[in-house]
Amino acid sequence: MTTPAMDFTLTRDAFGHLSLTDAAGERHDHVQVVRAFPIAAPDEGISVLSAEGHELAWITHLNQTDPATRQLIDETLAARDFMPVLKRLKSVSSFATPSTWDVDTDRGPTRFVLRGEENIRRLPDEMLMIADEHGIQYLIRHLPALDAHSRKLLDRFL
Amino acid sequence: MLTNTMATADTASTPLLPDPWHTYLQSALAPDESIEAWLTLDLDDTLRFSDSVLVLTGRQLIACATDGQIAAWPLDATFELHAHDHAGVGSLTLQDDTARRAIWRFTLTQNPAALRFSRRFDQVLDALREGREAGPVPAVLCAQCQAPLPPDEDDCPACSGSIDQPPSTWTLFRLWRFARPYKGQLLLGFLLTLAATGATLVPPYLTMPLMDNVLIPYQNGQQIDTSLVVLYLGGLLGSAVVAWGLGWARTYILALFSERIGADLRTTTYDHLLRQSLEYFGNKRTGDLMARISSETDRICVFLSLHALDFATDVLMIIMTAIILASINPWLALVTLVPLPFIAWLIHLVRDRLRTGFDKTGRVWGEITSVLADTIPGIRVVKAFAQEKRESQRFREANRVNLEANDKLNRVWSVFSPTVALLTEVGLLVVWAFGIWQVANNDITVGVLTAFLAYIGRFYGRLDSMSRIVSVTQKAAAGAKRVFDILDHASSVPEPTNPVHLKGVQGQITLANVGFRYGNRAVLRDVDLVIQPGEMVGLVGHSGSGKSTLVNLMCRFYDVSEGAIRIDGTDVRSVPVAEYRQHIGLVLQEPFLFFGTIAENIAYGRPDASRDEIVAAARAAHAHEFILRLPQGYDSLVGERGQGLSGGERQRISIARALLIDPKILILDEATSSVDTETEKEIQKALDNLVRGRTTIAIAHRLSTLRKANRLVVMDRGRIVEEGDHDTLIERGGFYWRLYEAQQRQVEGEVLTPTITPAMPSAHTAGIAAEPALK
Ligand SMILES: Nc1ncnc2c1ncn2[C@@H]1O[C@H](COP(=O)(O)OP(=O)(O)OP(=O)(O)O)[C@@H](O)[C@H]1O
Numbered sequence: 045m046t047t048p049a050m051d052f053t054l055t056r057d058a059f060g061h062l063s064l065t066d067a068a069g070e071r072h073d074h075v076q077v078v079r080a081f082p083i084a085a086p087d088e089g090i091s092v093l094s095a096e097g098h099e100l101a102w103i104t105h106l107n108q109t110d111p112a113t114r115q116l117i118d119e120t121l122a123a124r125d126f127m128p129v130l131k132r133l134k135s136v137s138s139f140a141t142p143s144t145w146d147v148d149t150d151r152g153p154t155r156f157v158l159r160g161e162e163n164i165r166r167l168p169d170e171m172l173m174i175a176d177e178h179g180i181q182y183l184i185r186h187l188p189a190l191d192a193h194s195r196k197l198l199d200r201f202l
Numbered sequence: 203m204l205t206n207t208m209a210t211a212d213t214a215s216t217p218l219l220p221d222p223w224h225t226y227l228q229s230a231l232a233p234d235e236s237i238e239a240w241l242t243l244d245l246d247d248t249l250r251f252s253d254s255v256l257v258l259t260g261r262q263l264i265a266c267a268t269d270g271q272i273a274a275w276p277l278d279a280t281f282e283l284h285a286h287d288h289a290g291v292g293s294l295t296l297q298d299d300t301a302r303r304a305i306w307r308f309t310l311t312q313n314p315a316a317l318r319f320s321r322r323f324d325q326v327l328d329a330l331r332e333g334r335e336a337g338p339v340p341a342v343l344c345a346q347c348q349a350p351l352p353p354d355e356d357d358c359p360a361c362s363g364s365i366d367q368p369p370s371t372w373t374l375f376r377l378w379r380f381a382r383p384y385k386g387q388l389l390l391g392f393l394l395t396l397a398a399t400g401a402t403l404v405p406p407y408l409t410m411p412l413m414d415n416v417l418i419p420y421q422n423g424q425q426i427d428t429s430l431v432v433l434y435l436g437g438l439l440g441s442a443v444v445a446w447g448l449g450w451a452r453t454y455i456l457a458l459f460s461e462r463i464g465a466d467l468r469t470t471t472y473d474h475l476l477r478q479s480l481e482y483f484g485n486k487r488t489g490d491l492m493a494r495i496s497s498e499t500d501r502i503c504v505f506l507s508l509h510a511l512d513f514a515t516d517v518l519m520i521i522m523t524a525i526i527l528a529s530i531n532p533w534l535a536l537v538t539l540v541p542l543p544f545i546a547w548l549i550h551l552v553r554d555r556l557r558t559g560f561d562k563t564g565r566v567w568g569e570i571t572s573v574l575a576d577t578i579p580g581i582r583v584v585k586a587f588a589q590e591k592r593e594s595q596r597f598r599e600a601n602r603v604n605l606e607a608n609d610k611l612n613r614v615w616s617v618f619s620p621t622v623a624l625l626t627e628v629g630l631l632v633v634w635a636f637g638i639w640q641v642a643n644n645d646i647t648v649g650v651l652t653a654f655l656a657y658i659g660r661f662y663g664r665l666d667s668m669s670r671i672v673s674v675t676q677k678a679a680a681g682a683k684r685v686f687d688i689l690d691h692a693s694s695v696p697e698p699t700n701p702v703h704l705k706g707v708q709g710q711i712t713l714a715n716v717g718f719r720y721g722n723r724a725v726l727r728d729v730d731l732v733i734q735p736g737e738m739v740g741l742v743g744h745s746g747s748g749k750s751t752l753v754n755l756m757c758r759f760y761d762v763s764e765g766a767i768r769i770d771g772t773d774v775r776s777v778p779v780a781e782y783r784q785h786i787g788l789v790l791q792e793p794f795l796f797f798g799t800i801a802e803n804i805a806y807g808r809p810d811a812s813r814d815e816i817v818a819a820a821r822a823a824h825a826h827e828f829i830l831r832l833p834q835g836y837d838s839l840v841g842e843r844g845q846g847l848s849g850g851e852r853q854r855i856s857i858a859r860a861l862l863i864d865p866k867i868l869i870l871d872e873a874t875s876s877v878d879t880e881t882e883k884e885i886q887k888a889l890d891n892l893v894r895g896r897t898t899i900a901i902a903h904r905l906s907t908l909r910k911a912n913r914l915v916v917m918d919r920g921r922i923v924e925e926g927d928h929d930t931l932i933e934r935g936g937f938y939w940r941l942y943e944a945q946q947r948q949v950e951g952e953v954l955t956p957t958i959t960p961a962m963p964s965a966h967t968a969g970i971a972a973e974p975a976l977k
């Protein structure tokens with residue numbers, strides 16, 4: 045697929061805010077870049093929203109952007125999307141909730157408190173989303189791919 | 203140098219830096235430099251979990267990384283620190299007037315601390331700009347959430363009670379709490395059990411003399427002593443009759459007792475559930491909650507009435523048998539006990555598996571009921587989109603998971619029982635062998651061996667049934683755990699520990715710096731609003747701007763995440779919830795009618811209201827006439843969710859409901875959104891009279907509804923963006939003006955092409971509509 049010409053440019057100012065200049069040459073400050081499907085398809089459907097929350101641009105796929113823009117978007121999204129992926133459950137404080145979980149994630153080891161079993165949600169394709177008491181969401185990409193120990197612990201809550 | 207700090211800053215909130223940060227920072231601080239605030243950051247730049255600290259002194263901002271690396275920014279009058287959060291990650295940005303200088307990130311766990319830090323930063327910088335000392339940290343704020351503490355209270359009403367402890371595993375014993383009121387019955391039941399068990403142990407004992415004194419002598423050529431036979435047989439019959447009578451009394455008493463416990467458990471759990479906040483209900487699935495309260499409590503009840511009783515009997519029986527056996531012949535008794543350790547070991551082996559298995563089946567069962575609870579109320583949508591197949595598939599899937607869980611469990615279980623049976627058979631064999639050997643050695647008589655075998659038959663039989671109880675016990679324990687899960691959940695809208703009682707509410711509502719999030723989603727930010735007693739405030743703004751949320755907070759359906767809401771100057775969190783809500787009349791966006799008559803529904807908030815009062819409230823809400831058109835008038839039954847009434851009719855009933863309690867504060871969330879303009883005007887007229895003297899907060903999309911409002915508050919994406927009366931706001935030409943203009947255009951359009959307004963319910967349609975509910 046050829047890269048279609050983007051009809052806007054993104055820039056970052058000294059304050060770290062993004063600005064978008066659209067095809068008509070109009071400049072929008074403090075724009076936000078968000079993913080439409082952060083879990084299901086992180087690289088597809090990127091939207092640029094104005095400070096008022098209106099959509100300014102839609103990017104069907106990240107690979108349709110030029111390298112500079114892509115880097116800008118990647119950086120912004122990296123600092124914005126926080127959904128640690130659970131790699132391993134080391135231990136749980138109890139099988140009754142609330143329970144403190146000691147885990148390894150793709151963002152390093154941490155621990156969190158699970159309020160109740162209902163905070164573990166099943167997503168399609170054996171994916172699990174676990175929300176801790178502060179609303180941080182941990183993702184398990186593929187349940188069968190976890191090691192046996194983690195699965196055994198987890199099974200007590202499912 | 204840190205002790206120095208103690209002297210200058212306020213002791214109550216002096217930040218004492220823990221190690222290793224303390225050590226790392228030594229070199230960066232001047233000897234007389236005091237720490238004003240510090241904050242643990244649990245994320246690094248790349249959003250990986252890693253601890254570091256941010257320290258504010260009177261002169262500089264210092265970031266100290268995990269490895270002790272230090273970066274410092276000498277304070278400058280142009281500095282600003284901005285807190286922001288998104289999707290669970292908070293950030294603090296340091297910038298001056300030309301560029302961003304640094305950004306730090308943390309999880310929301312640290313958010314209250316970060317806000318405190320940033321506030322302190324502002325205070326310090328303000329002082330710096332004015333060239334004075336930053337005063338002590340104001341100590342009246344809650345250290346955890348910045349909410350001002352109510353006078354005479356140490357615990358912050360927002361934070362106390364938020365610390366949970368996991369429930370212990372010996373959950374079944376916690377049922378004692380419910381058994382305590384029935385101590386007397388329980389004791390009586392126990393004594394009866396003891397006596398009944400004793401009575402059943404008499405017959406085998408009698409076989410011993412029967413054998414040794416009657417049968418064996420006869421075999422050896424002596425005459426049968428008839429009187430002895432009569433005596434022994436009489437004893438056998440007598441003990442059987444006594445055992446029957448005692449068994450009956452004990453079963454009856456204990457069954458009564460366990461039913462009572464079950465009922466108490468159920469009602470207590472339900473009561474507790476009702477006290478939970480909306481947040482709790484929002485997170486739970488209805489079906490699961492229903493399963494817990496109905497079937498789990500029932501399971502516990504059955505356990506108590508049947509199995510726990512059997513178990514107690516079995517234990518007694520085994521102990522008594524063991525004593526009797528030992529008293530007859532200790533050696534033989536010892537041999538009989540051989541299989542016991544094996545069985546104990548086996549029980550231990552499977553117990554955990556069974557419990558987790560049953561716990562799981564309980565959860566899966568909740569899932570099945572959840573599917574039902576989801577689909578049945580939503581049946582219209584299911585049918586409208588022809589998704590019956592899909593829903594059926596979902597139900598099938600839930601059942602499949604249930605089967606799977608049960609199959610796994612049954613695999614363990616099916617091995618267990620036969621194994622115990624095998625062990626007992628082997629035990630019996632050992633006793634026979636050992637017994638014959640002893641008889642041959644003339645150590646015991648044949649009678650003794652027969653008695654032993656008779657006892658052992660029972661003994662092992664009991665062991666077998668005891669092992670069966672492992673399963674029910676684990677089932678009940680799993681059920682108890684799920685019930686106690688509800689009971690242990692402290693409401694997130696906690697009752698205050700030292701309640702403040704409101705005397706004569708004026709109706710002034712103050713929102714101070716209110717922030718609120720659903721989970722990690724910040725919905726309200728920095729909302730400051732003072733509503734005077736008797737004032738009518740209209741809340742307007744786009745859909746999703748947080749109007750209903752604000753109202754939910756005012757009703758204390760949720761508690762604020764930051765800041766405070768005060769009524770007449772008292773924090774609402776320090777007022778008992780029920781007492782507070784008495785003063786609030788609420789009409790919701792989605793009106794809900796309970797199963798019952800219309801009169802009962804109107805009088806829901808004040809069941810003692812007289813008929814006249816009910817009618818007056820209905821008149822005021824313009825519900826009177828349509829109610830009269832129903833075949834049974836005020837006695838018409840309305841069903842689940844008010845089926846059989848139109849949306850507008852339901853709304854008017856809920857307005858009447860709110861008016862009847864004569865509240866000081868009236869909250870109307872889109873109260874008239876589903877009635878036609880004509881009816882709305884009429885209700886409006888009625889409301890105009892009624893809002894007089896009450897603090898009223900009205901939300902409406904149709905801006906014309908809010909003509910009478912003293913003040914309009916315009917919200918946008920969780921913030922208040924404009925405030926003032928209609929004319930001022932129109933003049934300003936801002937947000938409100940745009941909303942208004944858009945609606946005006948629409949109204950003009952409507953005049954040209956009249957849209958179909960929901961018709962006033964005619965007697966005919968209303969009659970039909972009411973019918974389903976009457977069946
Ligand atoms: N229970 C909830 N959990 C999570 N987010 C919620 C919940 N209720 C509302 N929200 C979100 O909070 C925001 C504000 O919702 P709110 O109901 O207060 O809007 P509103 O101003 O009353 O809108 P409307 O005019 O449509 O009634 C919305 O973005 C909504 O998605």
Ligand SMILES: [Mg+2]
Nearest residue numbers: 749750751791
């Ligand atoms: Mg709303």
